[in-house]
Amino acid sequence: xxxxxxxxxxxxxxxxxxxxxxxxxxxxxxxxxxxxxxxxxxxxxxxxxxxxxxxxxxxxxxxxxxxxxxxxxxxxxxxxxxxxxxxxxxxxxxxxxxxxxxxxxxxxxxxxxxxxxxxxxxxxxxxxxxxxxxxxxxxxxxxxxxxxxxxxxxxxxxxxxxxxxxxxxxxxxxxxxxxxxxxxxxxxxxxxxxxxxxxxxxxxxxxxxxxxxxxxxxxxxxxxxxxxxxxxxxxxxxxxxxxxxxxxxxxxxxxxxxxxxxxxxxxxxxxxxxxxxxxxxxxxxxxxxxxxxxxxxxxxxxxxxxxxxxxxxxxxxxxxxxxxxxxxxxxxxxxxxxxxxxxxxxxxxxxxxxxxxxxxxxxxxxxxxxxxxxxxxxxxxxxxxxxxxxxxxxxxxxxxxxxxxxxxxxxxxxxxxxxxxxxxxxxxxxxxxxxxxxxxxxxxxxxxxx
Numbered sequence: 001x002x003x004x005x006x007x008x009x010x011x012x013x014x015x016x017x018x019x020x021x022x023x024x025x026x027x028x029x030x031x032x033x034x035x036x037x038x039x040x041x042x043x044x045x046x047x048x049x050x051x052x053x054x055x056x057x058x059x060x061x062x063x064x065x066x067x068x069x070x071x072x073x074x075x076x077x078x079x080x081x082x083x084x085x086x087x088x089x090x091x092x093x094x095x096x097x098x099x100x101x102x103x104x105x106x107x108x109x110x111x112x113x114x115x116x117x118x119x120x121x122x123x124x125x126x127x128x129x130x131x132x133x134x135x136x137x138x139x140x141x142x143x144x145x146x147x148x149x150x151x152x153x154x155x156x157x158x159x160x161x162x163x164x165x166x167x168x169x170x171x172x173x174x175x176x177x178x179x180x181x182x183x184x185x186x187x188x189x190x191x192x193x194x195x196x197x198x199x200x201x202x203x204x205x206x207x208x209x210x211x212x213x214x215x216x217x218x219x220x221x222x223x224x225x226x227x228x229x230x231x232x233x234x235x236x237x238x239x240x241x242x243x244x245x246x247x248x249x250x251x252x253x254x255x256x257x258x259x260x261x262x263x264x265x266x267x268x269x270x271x272x273x274x275x276x277x278x279x280x281x282x283x284x285x286x287x288x289x290x291x292x293x294x295x296x297x298x299x300x301x302x303x304x305x306x307x308x309x310x311x312x313x314x315x316x317x318x319x320x321x322x323x324x325x326x327x328x329x330x331x332x333x334x335x336x337x338x339x340x341x342x343x344x345x346x347x348x349x350x351x352x353x354x355x356x357x358x359x360x361x362x363x364x365x366x367x368x369x370x371x372x373x374x375x376x377x378x379x380x381x382x383x384x385x386x387x388x389x390x391x392x393x394x395x396x397x398x399x400x401x402x403x404x405x406x407x408x409x410x411x412x413x414x415x416x417x418x419x420x421x422x423x424x425x426x427x428x429x430x431x432x433x434x435x436x437x438x439x440x441x442x443x444x445x446x447x448x449x450x
Contacts, residue, residue: 033231034224036199037190039082046223047186048079048179057175062086069147069154071132071162071171074179077222080157083179084128087155093124096152100134105142112146125152132156133165140167147173164266181221188216190223191230205234210244218251265296273304277312281351288347292340302328305346313350314359316431323349354431362425369419376416411449421448 039045042052042062051058061070062083070087072080096111115125127146129135146152147170154174158165162176182190194200195207211233219226232250233242272287291301306328309321323346330342369375385396400412413420423444427437444450 032228033194033200034227037194037197037227039079039086042086045079045082045086046190047182048083051177051179058083058177069152069156069174071154071156071158071166071174071176072179073158073160073162073176075181075221076159077219077224077226078179078181079223080179081130084155084157087126087153093126093153094118095126095128097128097130100129100131100139103129103139105139108139108142112142112151115146115152119151124150126155127152128155128157130157131159133158133160133162137167140170144169144173161266182219182223183221184216187219187221187223187226188212191215191226194227194230201230201234205237205240205242207242208244211242211247214244214247215251269300269304273308276305276308276347276351277355279351279355281348284347284351285344288343292336292343298331298336298339298343299328301343302331302346305343305350308350309346311360312355312357313353314356314433315436316354316356316358316428316433318432320350320353354433356428356430356433358425358427358433365424369422374416374418376418378416379413381412382414407446409443409446412447414447 042059045052048058052062053059057068058070061068072083074080094115096115098107098111111125111127115127118125127143132140143152143154147154156166156174162171191207191212195205196203207230215226215229215233218229229247229251230242233247236246236250268287268290272284272291275281275283275287288301292298302324305324306321309324313320327339327342327346331339334342380394381396381398381400383390383395385391385399390396400410402408402410402412415422425440427433427440429437
């Protein structure tokens with residue numbers, strides 16, 4: 001049984017639906033508001049209209065005419081479990097539910113064996129797997145043959161991008177449908193329905209518009225979170241009224257939607273990096289706070305700052321890397337929560353520093369040449385001469401020591417013959433590189449004799 005919403009293995013979808021309704025009536029207000037308000041039909045589904053259009057694969061599945069396995073991918077509270085329940089009801093097939101948090105390969109194979117026996121009598125099985133991204137590769141592999149041969153119709157629910165967490169063979173055998181966070185209007189509709197519906201609060205509470213606005217804001221597109229906040233606020237009401245002060249007192253803060261192991265992690269760090277690169281210090285601080293609040297490893301953040309200091313700032317402000325390295329040392333020596341100040345310090349420095357991609361472009365161009373085989377012999381006068389017989393081979397002969405020259409720089413060939421005259425580093429006119437540029441030009445002219 002999953003979250004008390006689906007029948008135990010071995011019961012039919014239709015009988016489970018009746019049982020669930022009866023249990024819901026018996027439980028009454030004991031069941032969480034989010035459970036009581038779960039849509040019982042397609043007409044009650046809020047949002048996801050991009051997936052529910054006429055003739056769409058998801059609508060065909062819910063209406064009982066589709067036959068493809070499906071992976072429902074999207075943020076929490078967007079209706080993945082609800083849609084899986086509607087699919088099971090519409091198909092009239094036997095419904096089995098597993099949670100990746102507790103099921104192993106043995107449980108998966110047991111369900112498949114049962115489904116295979118049912119097929120002999122013409123009965124098909126829907127297998128719902130919640131949090132399918134938490135299944136190991138071995139567990140996912142155990143599903144492949146059953147999905148491919150349609151022994152089961154797989155409905156997987158995941159908050160993570162399947163491209164990161166689902167094995168390619170299973171991915172290619174399933175429709176991947178991405179659910180979106182609900183809009184503010186969608187959340188407001190869900191709240192108003194819950195306030196008035198007999199399954200919900202039944203019109204027993206007066207909820208101010210300001211309170212609704214606040215719940216909508218802290219929900220972050222998550223209907224379950226919104227309903228949980230509404231329920232907590234209503235339970236705290238002594239006079240049947242719910243105002244914004246009561247909501248704030250009942251709900252500590254909005255939970256940060258962020259998973260350190262999944263695509264939300266990649267999305268937030270990507271936005272952080274691009275905000276640093278784009279010199280939007282406020283956005284960068286927002287994403288930094290989001291990562292810190294979600295418990296991201298501060299060492300990971302510090303590593304990204306050190307990389308960005310060279311990749312996006314580089315020689316336009318050489319001190320940015322020093323600040324980033326210092327922040328990493330503070331993380332290591334002091335720890336959190338105090339180290340968040342050093343991370344913010346480095347974030348502000350990197351975001352507001354003049355930008356130059358010249359360092360990254362320079363090493364990229366050099367690596368490209370190496371990859372293309374442009375790695376000629378080291379000029380003899382630059383070779384190691386610290387061993388017996390080196391001089392007889394001509395190594396280190398004729399080398400000119402720069403410090404012997406008054407300017408500390410002199411005419412001498414340094415690259416292999418094939419790369420003489422090749423420029424990798426092209427300074428910009430941003431920040432400190434405005435001073436470096438003319439110096440690089442002068443040094444090249446002296447060293448190359450031009």
